[in-house]
Amino acid sequence: MPTLHEPKLIAGNANLPLAETIARRMSLHRGVDQGLVDARVERFNDGEIFVEVFENVRGEDMFIIQPTSNPANDNLMELLIIADALRRSSAQRITAVIPYFGYARQDRRTKARTPISAKLVANMLTGAGIERILTMDLHAAQIQGFFDMPVDNLYASPIFALDVKKQFRDQMDDLMVVSPDVGGVARARELAKRINAPLSIVDKRREKAGEIAEMTVIGDVKGKICLIVDDICDTAGTLCKAAQVLMDNGAKEVHSYITHGVMSGPAVERVTNSVMKSLVLSDTIQPTAEIEKAANIRIVPTAPIFTQAILNIWNGTSVSSLFEDKTLTPIYESLYHMD
Known part of the structure; x- marks a missing residue:
């Protein structure tokens, strides 16, 4: 059944080149201009993060592209605040595309009186209104179980x-x-x-x-x-x-x-x-x-596989199909064609 809402991409500051490449590839796939949603992600003088979205996102299928890499805390807060801004702007669905999931190394208690920070981050993402996660090579696969939502873990x-x-x-x-x-x-x-x-x-x-x-x-x-x-x-x-x-x-x-x-x-x-x-x-x-x-x-590059995964999520088709050579090879053909 055809979808009535459009996929829209928005990015924080963690990896803008990857987000822009994904947007370009989506434009080629769909035959329409698929630029990043016009927004600003800034900091006040004391370091507080402020987000303003300049485009209408009501009823849209939103994908936030933001790895939580160094500085992990700033990038995580950017992701959470962008999600909150989109939720309050009546986006239909919010998917967090987190190519690198920070805090994943803290997935269990290794000794007494230590946190399980990966679970805490999962709770924060859920609380911000995110409804789906797309990531790559989680440090521990069981982190998917920390979420009460779909988690698509791509493999490198x-x-x-x-x-x-x-x-x-x-x-x-x-x-x-x-x-x-x-x-x-x-x-x-x-x-x-x-x-x-x-x-x-x-x-x-x-x-x-x-x-x-x-x-x-x-x-x-x-x-x-x-x-x-x-x-x-x-x-x-x-x-x-x-x-x-x-x-x-x-x-x-x-x-x-x-x-x-x-x-x-x-x-x-x-x-x-x-x-x-x-x-x-x-x-x-x-x-x-x-x-x-x-x-x-x-x-x-990971943009080819992330682009296809985003399109598959939007279309409601299989993401796990991208683990198979016959599906993945064509989207990397220009890079890895055999002489």
Whole structure:
């Protein structure tokens, strides 16, 4: 049944380039101008966030594009306040497109007297009037259960698989997918299945938070081109140490595929000076100028999959279909066509 309301995109300040690219792709798909809704998101002198929407959104299907990346608290508040402004302006439905879901690492109590901040954020998003979440590679899949609303969790592994098949098309038999810890095995296995490669694990033991005492490679990586797969790269300490351990165990080369490039503090310098030949990040978090200048860091776009997912939500069609190569490959064809 045809929908009577129009999809409209609005963005905070967290990742405007991604939002603008999604808007351009939607314009191409729909054959109509699909610019971002005209609005201003500003701060008072004391840091308070103020939002004003200049277009009529009554009865419209609204999509707010806003990762909650650094500064996480400011970007989260922008998202909440935009949602409140839209709800009070009688938008028909509000979907939060959160490419990177901040606070996802606090998804359980690891010790006494600690919060479950991911659940708190879920409650805040619900209270702001958001009715659906679209995100990518949640740090913990069970966070979907924190919401009493639909949560569409896209995966970067199909995009990474296309990139791997393009970049390593003559070396596919030499590839080994590596999980940098036991907790990420499911994510790494998903990519390994897509490219038909074996799987290895780097087991790490921590003496205390942020400090790794020992790393052990489970699996034979000798002579292999190792692809480390993870969802978040923050300070890059674990990643660079894992790459060194793999090389020490006889790996031929080490490359990394990370969904969310948080890249705090010395991360870029560490990656630049590491044994890794390349680090591939998605653009769920807007890359800094330092990241873009780094010789061994590449960015792969997520706008094609987010655009299609938004259109599928608006049309009431399947989002999970985007996990299949036959569906995803055509929308990335211009980037990953095989010679």
